[in-house]
Amino acid sequence: MSVALQIASDQSVGLGLGDERIFKDYNLVWVVSEHEVTIDRLPRFNEIVEIETEPISYNRYFCYREFRVYDQNGEKLVDIFSTFVLMDYDTRKVHDVPEDLIAPYESEKIRKILRGPKYKALGKATDTLYHVRYFDLDINGHVNNSRYLEWMYDVLDFDFLKAHTPKKINLKYVKEVQYGSDIESRLEQDGLITKHEIASNGHINAQAITQWEKI
Amino acid sequence: MSVALQIASDQSVGLGLGDERIFKDYNLVWVVSEHEVTIDRLPRFNEIVEIETEPISYNRYFCYREFRVYDQNGEKLVDIFSTFVLMDYDTRKVHDVPEDLIAPYESEKIRKILRGPKYKALGKATDTLYHVRYFDLDINGHVNNSRYLEWMYDVLDFDFLKAHTPKKINLKYVKEVQYGSDIESRLEQDGLITKHEIASNGHINAQAITQWEKI
Numbered sequence: 001m002s003v004a005l006q007i008a009s010d011q012s013v014g015l016g017l018g019d020e021r022i023f024k025d026y027n028l029v030w031v032v033s034e035h036e037v038t039i040d041r042l043p044r045f046n047e048i049v050e051i052e053t054e055p056i057s058y059n060r061y062f063c064y065r066e067f068r069v070y071d072q073n074g075e076k077l078v079d080i081f082s083t084f085v086l087m088d089y090d091t092r093k094v095h096d097v098p099e100d101l102i103a104p105y106e107s108e109k110i111r112k113i114l115r116g117p118k119y120k121a122l123g124k125a126t127d128t129l130y131h132v133r134y135f136d137l138d139i140n141g142h143v144n145n146s147r148y149l150e151w152m153y154d155v156l157d158f159d160f161l162k163a164h165t166p167k168k169i170n171l172k173y174v175k176e177v178q179y180g181s182d183i184e185s186r187l188e189q190d191g192l193i194t195k196h197e198i199a200s201n202g203h204i205n206a207q208a209i210t211q212w213e214k215i
Numbered sequence: 216m217s218v219a220l221q222i223a224s225d226q227s228v229g230l231g232l233g234d235e236r237i238f239k240d241y242n243l244v245w246v247v248s249e250h251e252v253t254i255d256r257l258p259r260f261n262e263i264v265e266i267e268t269e270p271i272s273y274n275r276y277f278c279y280r281e282f283r284v285y286d287q288n289g290e291k292l293v294d295i296f297s298t299f300v301l302m303d304y305d306t307r308k309v310h311d312v313p314e315d316l317i318a319p320y321e322s323e324k325i326r327k328i329l330r331g332p333k334y335k336a337l338g339k340a341t342d343t344l345y346h347v348r349y350f351d352l353d354i355n356g357h358v359n360n361s362r363y364l365e366w367m368y369d370v371l372d373f374d375f376l377k378a379h380t381p382k383k384i385n386l387k388y389v390k391e392v393q394y395g396s397d398i399e400s401r402l403e404q405d406g407l408i409t410k411h412e413i414a415s416n417g418h419i420n421a422q423a424i425t426q427w428e429k430i
Contacts, residue, residue: 134373154348154350
């Protein structure tokens with residue numbers, strides 16, 4: 001996921017629309033709001049894979065981008081459909097997508113809002129407490145997106161994790177976690193479906209639904 | 216560090232002495248016992264570096280290997296001097312270095328035991344508790360070596376970490392941490408020198424001394 005996002009960032013830089021530029025010119029920052037990850041097979045140790053990314057479409061607030069991971073035979077291993085928004089750096093609010101900013105990506109303008117699954121509030125969840133660590137933070141002092149899944153999956157049973165692999169992951173980022181907070185990782189499991197919430201200070205920060213398969 | 220160790224592993228595979236082979240033929244596994252890291256400058260984002268590794272010397276129990284990280288101008292950025300031992304997989308005890316196993320590396324046989332600094336037991340340390348997580352484990356179910364430094368440094372003051380960078384790190388692995396344990400990260404700080412212990416179940420698992428510099 002980190003490498004995939006880096007490739008998207010490289011594409012933006014190649015179009016003259018790197019993070020520094022849109023921050024300087026628009027006071028905006030890109031934020032991932034949702035991922036849908038479909039896994040056929042996870043890459044193996046030392047395997048060489050090819051990752052491609054394509055800005056698919058956008059509407060007033062949301063930009064949709066796909067990532068595809070291929071093995072050396074051209075078989076698709078992983079597919080990631082991601083939703084991005086532009087956030088105003090000062091107000092921390094979602095901003096309209098500026099037409100001149102999005103035009104170079106040549107993605108399709110659509111009216112429809114593409115929604116992920118409904119993440120219902122968890123009822124009878126088990127809660128586990130985690131403390132946000134210094135090395136969970138990225139260069140801007142925000143919790144690195146990759147940590148959420150670690151907190152979510154760590155509460156699963158050891159033997160379950162050893163014997164299963166994720167096939168589909170829906171992950172929604174709701175609200176940034178602040179450094180110094182304790183976060184709760186909540187889990188509701190129904191067989192091969194696990195539902196997750198990360199919460200802190202009475203707010204939900206992230207939600208996920210994962211579909212697992214026996215290895 | 217992870218990439219450097221991977222390169223050492225690649226070298227062994229290239230010599231026909233990969234981990235699987237020495238496990239199968241000798242029932243032995245390589246274990247890092249100590250690192251001395253000297254940092255001139257840490258690599259920057261997107262910088263291309265070159266890492267070289269050289270098996271330097273060995274005695275009855277210890278094998279010494281150096282890693283050197285260079286920038287594109289050939290300037291050395293980081294130097295890592297590492298001590299490895301071979302552990303018997305069943306007894307978990309250090310094993311004599313077999314001559315036929317070490318010969319292909321063409322490193323010098325020495326009688327001297329090269330020792331790192333004395334790591335004195337910490338007296339008036341502050342203790343912070345961490346729980347070993349599923350994703351702290353490597354494929355063999357052992358805590359990944361890289362996690363120790365994370366636990367050690369996370370207890371440092373936020374503003375200190377933001378304003379300082381390590382110049383020299385001495386790190387000694389004493390005893391494997393078991394999954395499911397809680398570990399204590401102990402810190403004793405004297406200005407720009409920090410001393411660290413990781414302990415669990417009444418045993419010391421790792422010790423470190425770091426010398427920092429203001430950024």
